[in-house]
Amino acid sequence: MDEFNLQYRRTILVVDDTPSNLVVLNAILKDQYKLRIATHGQLALELAQRDPIPDLILLDVMMPDIDGFEVCRRLKANPLTAEIPVIFLTAKIQESDEIEGFDVGAADYIHKPLVPAIVLTRVKTHLQVQDLKTALRMHNHTLEERVVERTAELLKMQNATIMAMGVMAEMRDEETGLHLKRTQEYLRLLASAVADNPRFSPELTPENIEWMAKSAPLHDIGKVGIPDAILHKPGKLSEEEFAIMKHHPRYGRNIIHEVERVVGEGSVFLRYAREIAYGHQEKWDGSGYPEGLQGDEIPIAARLMALADVYDALLSRRVYKPPFSHEMAVKIIVEGRAKHFDPDLVDAFLTIADQFNQIAIEYADPDDQGVDDMQIAYNH
Structure with missing residues (x-):
């Protein structure tokens, strides 16, 4: 044996x-x-x-x-x-x-x-990436052979592969595919709401919005490089553990960059996936990570993802908190205006907050039932 x-x-x-x-x-x-x-x-x-x-x-x-x-x-x-x-x-x-x-x-x-755990995790991650690259080459070969008669079917396969890659990371963090679907829909809704704003209109074309939404499930792909003991820790992370956790945007960027090297760097989808993976933990006031970018230095796709991801996290159950109510989530996001979030995105979010809530309800996880604001205020 x-x-x-x-x-x-x-x-x-x-x-x-x-x-x-x-x-x-x-x-x-x-x-x-x-x-x-x-x-x-x-x-x-x-x-x-x-x-x-x-x-x-x-x-x-x-x-x-x-x-x-x-x-x-x-x-x-x-x-x-x-x-x-x-x-x-x-x-x-x-x-x-x-x-x-x-x-x-x-x-x-x-x-x-x-550090043994980091060496083993990083080696395992890059072998997985290599396997994905091999699968992608085979997938591209299939596309070339059957592009005419199977375009619609292969597009579905592509979307499923994207979602599966995202779920691979989320499952290690005890998330669900519904989280990916919700954040995808939040990003699409918010981007459409600000598409006419002169600050965003050159970038937020209907086609680009769709590419951003498709790439959203890969935002936490870098978590495959974080040891399980840190991802699944029920209590607060130590400074050393949080320092390791803060590497996940860089790991995500590197994974997607490896795929770009195979398929070519002209892919709009992969560019947005890389920007989202690397920048979704940045904050408007520069207090985020990994680069401490400020304001418009943060790619718009990453700014959209940041708000969508935080809203969903607030409404979701975690080992350290119950699910927050929609009203409390809105309040917290407003408090983050011009601090955590682009102020124009927060202003647009307020006009469509009810639609965010409808998405949350439609794709709710079974255990994530909101609790009353008094309990929320106490826990928050």
């Missing part, structure tokens, strides 16, 4: 010139994956081309002779190894270093000192 399991394990190439780091990575990964070990860049380039081609490469940045950036650059230039996801291992924390890594083709970064 063990030999059978070993035969079908994924292969990971680990590259690091420090023996102690290799010992740590071997201990973390050996029970789940086949490992190839390289202690310098030239050996890594040779091992990456051996059959079977590795499923993923963990690559140290700082190495003598050939550093990790150059190794990655050469891997991406070789058709045989170009599609292997590369995760950099580094003690560098400067944004400029990360940008250089992504520029040469890296899929992600893991910062040293290495």
Whole structure:
């Protein structure tokens, strides 16, 4: 049985010139994956081309002779190894270093000192992304062969795939597909309500609104990179745990960016998906994350998603609170005007708040029945 399991394990190439780091990575990964070990860049380039081609490469940045950036650059230039996801291992924390890594083709970064749970989660996530990319290539091939007679059917499949990817993240956070449907409808409704506003009209065409709505279910796709112990913790997160949680927009952006690299960066849908995944936790006054963007620096798709997501969270049951009433949710959103939310979006929301409530009722989770305002005020 063990030999059978070993035969079908994924292969990971680990590259690091420090023996102690290799010992740590071997201990973390050996029970789940086949490992190839390289202690310098030239050996890594040779091992990456051996059959079977590795499923993923963990690559140290700082190495003598050939550093990790150059190794990655050469891997991406070789058709045989170009599609292997590369995760950099580094003690560098400067944004400029990360940008250089992504520029040469890296899929992600893991910062040293290495944390086993994060290493395992990140490896698992990028192997899942690689599987999705493979499935997407097959899907695109099918599209090319059958585009005339099966356009309508394949469009339904595409929408279902988008929703399934979103559910993959939401299920780990104990959310439901109904949450995805509600936020999708909230975003579409709110975007349509402000489409005539001169601030938004150039971007919010009917076609773009539809693309934004379709991409909304992917807003929390980055949560697949967060350890279960943090996602499912019933109490308040510690500062260290919240710091890890705050990485999920970046993980989401990186996942979608990987898909863009396969299908091309001209996809309007994927651009909106990336903007929403990366920017939906930003706040109008600059107090959000991950970039602390302010005002119009935040993409409009992300600003729309922020309001839709918060409204739904307020009306939903959580381990730390009961579901809030619609009236209390409206009150809290108004309090966030020009702080958390774009003031023009809040003003438009007030004119269509009853329609938001109707969407909440139509797609309500069975357990999310609002409680009275006195109880809400007490809990809030």
